[in-house]
Amino acid sequence: MSKHDLQARPIYHHKRDSIEAHLTIVFAALAVSRWIENATGWSIRKFVRTARRYRTIEIQAGEHTITAADPLPTGLRQAIETITGTR
Numbered sequence: 188m189s190k191h192d193l194q195a196r197p198i199y200h201h202k203r204d205s206i207e208a209h210l211t212i213v214f215a216a217l218a219v220s221r222w223i224e225n226a227t228g229w230s231i232r233k234f235v236r237t238a239r240r241y242r243t244i245e246i247q248a249g250e251h252t253i254t255a256a257d258p259l260p261t262g263l264r265q266a267i268e269t270i271t272g273t274r
Contacts, residue, residue, distance in 0.1 A: 227266040237263050 220231040227234060241263070243256040259267070 223270060226269050229266055234266065238267075 223229070223234055224231055229237075237260075241257055241259055243254060246253045246255070
């Protein structure tokens with residue numbers, strides 16, 4: 188696991204509070220990614236690459252809301268259900 192896998196960019200901080208905040212965010216992202224890997228058995232790279240292309244779009248047309256989404260593949264749906272605890 189590297190900062191590249193999380194797509195974190197180098198940030199140059201000069202104040203202690205900024206440095207600590209940055210490190211907190213990086214370690215939180217690492218912890219969440221490890222949790223996803225352990226829960227699903229997938230690498231974080233595979234999970235992100237697979238999930239990245241699926242989005243839900245809501246369009247407001249007058250009083251109506253239209254929701255459009257591509258159906259998730261079975262493997263991704265199962266991984267998300269494992270993470271969220273829904274089945």
